[in-house]
Amino acid sequence: xxxxxxxxxxxxxxxxxxxxxxxxxxxxxxxxxxxxxxxxxxxxxxxxxxxxxxxxxxxxxxxxxxxxxxxxxxxxxxxxxxxxxxxxxxxxxxxxxxxxxxxxxxxxxxxxxxxxxxxxxxxxxxxxxxxxxxxxxxxxxxxxxxxxxxxxxxxxxxxxxxxxxxxxxxxxxxxxxxxxxxxxxxxxxxxxxxxxxxxxxxxxxxxxxxxxxxxxxxxxxxxxxxxxxxxxxxxxxxxxxxxxxxxxxxxxxxxxxxxxxxxxxxxxxxxxxxxxxxxxxxxxxxxxxxxxxxxxxxxxxxxxxxxxxxxxxxxxxxxxxxxxxxxxxxxxxxxxxxxxxxxxxxxxxxxxxxxxxxxxxxxxxxxxxxxxxxxxxxxxxxxxxxxxxxxxxxxxxxxxxxxxxxxxxxxxxxxxxxxxxxxxxxxxxxxxxxxxxxxxxxxxxxxxxxxxxxxxxxxxxxxxxxxxxxxxxxxxxxxxxxxxxxxxxxxxxxxxxxxxxxxxxxxxxxxxxxxxxxxxxxxxxxxxxxxxxxxxxxxxxxxxxxxxxxxxxxxxxxxxxxxxxxxxxxxxxxxxxxxxxxxxxxxxxxxxxxxxxxxxxxxxxxxxxxxxxxxxxxxxxxxxxxxxxxxxxxxxxxxxxxxxxxxxxxxxxxxxxxxxxxxxxxxxxxxxxxxxxxxxxxxxxxxxxxxxxxxxxxxxxxxxxxxxxxxxxxxxxxxxxxxxxxxxxxxxxxxxxxxxxxxxxxxxxxxxxxxxxxxxxxxxxxxxxxxxxxxxxxxxxxxxxxxxxxxxxxxxxxxxx
RNA sequence: GCGGGUAUGGCGAAAUUGGCAUACGCACCAGAUUUAGGUUCUGGCGGAGCAAUCCGUGCAGGUUCAACUCCUGUUACCCGCACCA
Numbered sequence: 060x061x062x063x064x065x066x067x068x069x070x071x072x073x074x075x076x077x078x079x080x081x082x083x084x085x086x087x088x089x090x091x092x093x094x095x096x097x098x099x100x101x102x103x104x105x106x107x108x109x110x111x112x113x114x115x116x117x118x119x120x121x122x123x124x125x126x127x128x129x130x131x132x133x134x135x136x137x138x139x140x141x142x143x144x145x146x147x148x149x150x151x152x153x154x155x156x157x158x159x160x161x162x163x164x165x166x167x168x169x170x171x172x173x174x175x176x177x178x179x180x181x182x183x184x185x186x187x188x189x190x191x192x193x194x195x196x197x198x199x200x201x202x203x204x205x206x207x208x209x210x211x212x213x214x215x216x217x218x219x220x221x222x223x224x225x226x227x228x229x230x231x232x233x234x235x236x237x238x239x240x241x242x243x244x245x246x247x248x249x250x251x252x253x254x255x256x257x258x259x260x261x262x263x264x265x266x267x268x269x270x271x272x273x274x275x276x277x278x279x280x281x282x283x284x285x286x287x288x289x290x291x292x293x294x295x296x297x298x299x300x301x302x303x304x305x306x307x308x309x310x311x312x313x314x315x316x317x318x319x320x321x322x323x324x325x326x327x328x329x330x331x332x333x334x335x336x337x338x339x340x341x342x343x344x345x346x347x348x349x350x351x352x353x354x355x356x357x358x359x360x361x362x363x364x365x366x367x368x369x370x371x372x373x374x375x376x377x378x379x380x381x382x383x384x385x386x387x388x389x390x391x392x393x394x395x396x397x398x399x400x401x402x403x404x405x406x407x408x409x410x411x412x413x414x415x416x417x418x419x420x421x422x423x424x425x426x427x428x429x430x431x432x433x434x435x436x437x438x439x440x441x442x443x444x445x446x447x448x449x450x451x452x453x454x455x456x457x458x459x460x461x462x463x464x465x466x467x468x469x470x471x472x473x474x475x476x477x478x479x480x481x482x483x484x485x486x487x488x489x490x491x492x493x494x495x496x497x498x499x500x501x502x503x504x505x506x507x508x509x510x511x512x513x514x515x516x517x518x519x520x521x522x523x524x525x526x527x528x529x530x531x532x533x534x535x536x537x538x539x540x541x542x543x544x545x546x547x548x549x550x551x552x553x554x555x556x557x558x559x560x561x562x563x564x565x566x567x568x569x570x571x572x573x574x575x576x577x578x579x580x581x582x583x584x585x586x587x588x589x590x591x592x593x594x595x596x597x598x599x600x601x602x603x604x605x606x607x608x609x610x611x612x613x614x615x616x617x618x619x620x621x622x623x624x625x626x627x628x629x630x631x632x633x634x635x636x637x638x639x640x641x642x643x644x645x646x647x648x649x650x651x652x653x654x655x656x657x658x659x660x661x662x663x664x665x666x667x668x669x670x671x672x673x674x675x676x677x678x679x680x681x682x683x684x685x686x687x688x689x690x691x692x693x694x695x696x697x698x699x700x701x702x703x704x705x706x707x708x709x710x711x712x713x714x715x716x717x718x719x720x721x722x723x724x725x726x727x728x729x730x731x732x733x734x735x736x737x738x739x740x741x742x743x744x745x746x747x748x749x750x751x752x753x754x755x756x757x758x759x760x761x762x763x764x765x766x767x768x769x770x771x772x773x774x775x776x777x778x779x780x781x782x783x784x785x786x787x788x789x790x791x792x793x794x795x796x797x798x799x800x801x802x803x804x805x806x807x808x809x810x811x812x813x814x815x816x817x818x819x820x821x822x823x824x825x826x827x828x829x830x831x832x833x834x835x836x837x838x839x840x841x842x843x844x845x846x847x848x849x850x851x852x853x854x855x856x857x858x859x860x
Numbered sequence: 861g862c863g864g865g866u867a868u869g870g871c872g873a874a875a876u877u878g879g880c881a882u883a884c885g886c887a888c889c890a891g892a893u894u895u896a897g898g899u900u901c902u903g904g905c906g907g908a909g910c911a912a913u914c915c916g917u918g919c920a921g922g923u924u925c926a927a928c929u930c931c932u933g934u935u936a937c938c939c940g941c942a943c944c945a
Contacts, residue, residue: 387943397945685885735884803880858925
């Protein structure tokens with residue numbers, strides 16, 4: 060057999076699949092279905108790197124296997140094409156983002172096709188197409204209609220480099236998600252989606268889905284539900300109450316001061332009666348200047364200013380308590396005010412030490428002269444709460460007292476905040492709202508959707524966070540849909556997460572002009588049976604899309620409460636240097652180069668063989684050669700081909716075992732060991748010296764999900780039929796076992812001998828055989844045999860002393 | 861600081877979940893084929909030792925006939941959140 064010419068074979072089968080619609084999902088809703096979803100890419104100008112290939116290869120293998128198992132498979136792909144990098148390229152090269160997007164999508168498409176992924180190319184979605192974003196706007200208006208959209212003027216995350224307002228999810232770690240600049244806080248009126256309204260549903264829904272434990276946990280932590288109490292403290296000098304949130308109302312007797320955020324409105328309200336208002340203003344201004352990063356670096360060194368002129372009264376003890384402002388209390392969480400219990404909270408403790416405030420122990424167990432005690436213990440110095448040592452009981456009792464006094468109640472808080480939903484940029488979906496002086500905010504009528512993105516000369520954002528759309532008079536000036544008077548259009552656009560929040564629904568029915576997808580299609584295809592993607596999206600895209608989905612579910616527009624039944628994640632491919640792949644490090648591996656040198660099958664095999672699918676692993680230029688050799692050895696199997704319609708005796712159990720292993724490993728995403736099993740099998744075949752037709756057919760089938768091109772080619776040349784149109788192979792559990800088996804004989808746990816025995820031999824005969832062994836005799840000579848352990852088909856252990 | 865994870869040959873990694881530690885691949889060594897090899901094939905390959913044997917899964921203990929696997933403690937690295945009251 061001549062050398063394997065991978066490039067012509069791969070091109071041949073890609074053409075065949077394309078022409079025969081091999082991977083097109085059928086509209087026959089009577090079949091059993093499988094919906095496998097991978098995160099659609101953002102088509103950047105750099106093209107894909109091998110990390111994308113790994114991300115898609117997992118479900119690619121599963122999907123190919125599922126089709127052979129008789130499922131109607133939906134395995135779609137699309138492009139999440141709105142976003143800043145495209146717009147920045149457009150500005151730099153002075154061309155329209157549409158052109159940049161089309162160019163990039165073409166590049167990505169070519170790359171994906173070169174690798175031979177079995178996507179249904181007839182269902183491609185592009186979030187920037189009118190036929191798609193029309194429905195993104197439509198869902199937004201539904202939310203608007205249902206009170207989930209609002210505007211608020213508060214402190215927001217702002218990226219000075221990108222010149223946009225960012226959501227909390229987009230500014231994790233105090234850095235901009237797009238350009239990694241430091242985020243600053245700015246007071247601005249922005250749009251919000253009321254995602255917090257769905258916090259409980261998002262949390263509860265996690266109980267019903269099959270996500271990786273890690274994915275669930277990160278979402279739980281991100282939502283960050285905490286239960287506690289709101290407590291009202293009277294202000295001595297005013298007819299006013301200061302409301303705080305605490306998780307430990309049982310420590311109320313230990314409160315020796317209070318802290319409110321520098322931005323707390325009560326300061327403005329009573330500024331005339333605060334003696335040191337100038338000092339408070341100065342402190343507040345200083346805090347505003349600090350970046351998120353600086354604020355978190357100063358954890359130990361607490362700062363703050365005492366308010367002269369406002370004093371709180373402890374509702375339970377009646378004691379007077381001073382109030383401070385400090386930046387360790389955030390306006391964005393709870394009520395922006397806390398009761399400080401320095402004896403039992405490390406932050407309050409640090410603050411009290413610095414400002415010389417009393418520290419009163421109310422929970423026994425620690426040494427509060429040294430540090431705050433945050434553990435559990437018996438309550439002391441706490442009036443009627445004294446003696447309680449169970450935390451839960453103490454909290455309930457405290458709540459009871461507060462409720463009786465009418466100055467407190469149970470409360471729940473979430474770390475998750477409402478979703479800042481607008482960006483001051485061009486390349487996004489226009490927000491379909493009109494501002495009318497008479498009617499306020501008015502929705503663009505549904506029949507006018509899509510509200511098209513207008514043509515612009517200049518995509519540069521304005522200096523003070525103003526969208527480029529604001530400069531287009533013809534876009535901005537409009538009539539109010541309600542009253543017909545002159546009005547202004549909203550000029551901000553949606554964040555890039557909008558389009559990806561429902562794309563999996565569109566795949567079910569991508570060409571529909573009347574609905575975002577038909578109920579019939581949704582009922583059949585949803586939920587997504589298996590979703591695979593990156594860990595970096597579990598607290599952004601996944602939370603957002605689950606929120607949109609749950610909203611649509613509440614309106615009766617989608618059939619399932621959760622969009623994804625199962626979610627897994629792939630590990631990163633690191634550069635050959637072990638560092639994260641990035642353009643700046645220059646360690647990016649281009650899949651096109653790999654395909655050109657080794658072929659698509661080798662690339663596909665290698666990204667799955669390199670290690671545990673869920674773990675990060677560095678790319679190795681030399682290791683990939685092992686996969687290349689394997690593919691060449693597969694090709695050479697044709698040289699040892701013999702006739703035969705059944706497995707030969709010497710290889711029968713090897714084949715059954717390998718079918719079982721590969722079948723199970725694919726389901727468990729253990730692709731590396733599945734491929735290793737195929738390598739072991741081919742070594743066995745080489746040792747046997749020949750392979751018959753039946754065996755080669757099975758081998759090609761097992762290899763097909765991983766390396767479909769060479770599998771199709773060999774199978775086709777041997778059987779003259781097309782492998783991708785055949786079924787999956789089965790195995791017989793009984794035939795996975797050999798007739799005789801090697802078991803281990805140990806004496807006192809140390810390996811002494813190996814025995815070949817019949818499978819399922821009885822205990823007595825095996826032990827007799829073991830005791831007869833020379834080495835065993837030697838090791839047990841002159842000793843008492845205390846115990847004989849026999850694990851069937853595994854080992855014998857003789858315990859002797 | 862809190863939460864989660866990982867640690868096994870020179871390297872990437874396996875181990876039926878308590879039962880032969882290192883499958884499979886890379887690298888390396890030896891032999892064969894080849895005019896030649898960044899080809900192919902065969903064999904070897906945890907450490908020490910001539911050997912029998914001993915030691916060996918981050919470290920220290922423990923449970924067990926038997927521990928990479930379970931328990932206690934500890935160290936290092938990675939990821940997520942981070943003054944969340």
